[in-house]
Amino acid sequence: NLQIQINIIDAALRCAGGVVRKLLFVGSSCIYPKLAPQPISESALLSAPLEPTNEWYAVAKIADIKMCQTYRIQHGLDGISAMPTNLYGSHDNFHPENSHVLPALIRRFHKAKISGAKEVVVWGTGSPLREFLHVDDLADVVVFLMDRYSGKREGGDNKGACGDGEGGSWVRKGGRVGLDEARWDAKEADGQLEAGWNGVGGEDPAPPGAGGYVQVVCG
Numbered sequence: 001n002l003q004i005q006i007n008i009i010d011a012a013l014r015c016a017g018g019v020v021r022k023l024l025f026v027g028s029s030c031i032y033p034k035l036a037p038q039p040i041s042e043s044a045l046l047s048a049p050l051e052p053t054n055e056w057y058a059v060a061k062i063a064d065i066k067m068c069q070t071y072r073i074q075h076g077l078d079g080i081s082a083m084p085t086n087l088y089g090s091h092d093n094f095h096p097e098n099s100h101v102l103p104a105l106i107r108r109f110h111k112a113k114i115s116g117a118k119e120v121v122v123w124g125t126g127s128p129l130r131e132f133l134h135v136d137d138l139a140d141v142v143v144f145l146m147d148r149y150s151g152k153r154e155g156g157d158n159k160g161a162c163g164d165g166e167g168g169s170w171v172r173k174g175g176r177v178g179l180d181e182a183r184w185d186a187k188e189a190d191g192q193l194e195a196g197w198n199g200v201g202g203e204d205p206a207p208p209g210a211g212g213y214v215q216v217v218c219g
Contacts, residue, residue, distance in 0.1 A: 001060040009067050013077050023079040024146055025068050030058040031083060038129070078150055082141065089135030102132055 005025070012023040032040050033048035045065075050058045068079035092103040099107065105122070112120045 001057060002063055005060065005064040006067065009064060009071065009079065012079065013071050013075055016075070016077050021078065022146060022150075023068065023077065024142060025064055025079065025081045026142070027061040027065060027081055027083045028058070029083055029085050030054045031061050031065070080145060080150060082145055084138050084141075085131045085133050087133055087135050087138060101130055 009023065009025065012020045029040075030051065032044050032050075034051040035048060036044040046062065065081045068077070068081050071077040072079055086100060086102065088100075088102040088106075093099045094103045094107040096104075096107065108120050108122065111117075
């Protein structure tokens with residue numbers, strides 16, 4: 001990750017004013033501390049220890065946020081950074097063992113529904129908070145930032161959907177497809193306990209709803 005991003009940002013500088021007029025670095029919510037106050041603000045960056053399970057991925061992303069800031073200060077490169085929250089959408093990773101929370105839940109409940117099962121086993125305890133953003137909303141944000149925003153903040157700019165939800169609440173919504181029970185497997189890791197934040201300029205897209213889920217399952 002680090003080497004790829006360094007190459008891209010450096011190439012953008014060398015082509016600045018010509019082929020490249022502006023650079024948007026899209027990072028990850030992993031950059032923020034494991035126990036950052038909620039909702040997470042950009043000022044929380046580097047204020048406390050990271051989540052150990054993805055620390056080095058986060059370090060690579062943080063390094064490139066700082067690289068964009070440095071190139072802006074030293075060379076005038078119009079480079080900005082955006083940190084999307086948990087994404088979901090069509091063509092996501094629905095692997096049964098290594099997918100992220102929302103595609104994993106969609107897969108499990110969809111499989112249970114079509115197979116006639118009455119129970120779904122869900123990893124963790126259901127207590128962590130998560131915030132979700134449909135990939136189409138992120139695409140709209142990316143276009144908006146490229147067209148209308150040039151920032152000089154210390155951290156990247158956050159973008160998420162309104163309203164956090166415990167993992168358990170998303171499972172209860174999934175249970176409405178007709179299952180009798182969702183059983184939590186507390187032996188499996190929960191991951192970061194809280195991950196929700198303020199959006200750019202205080203504006204947020206609509207929270208995840210049936211339309212996004214239908215598009216993922218059927219489209």
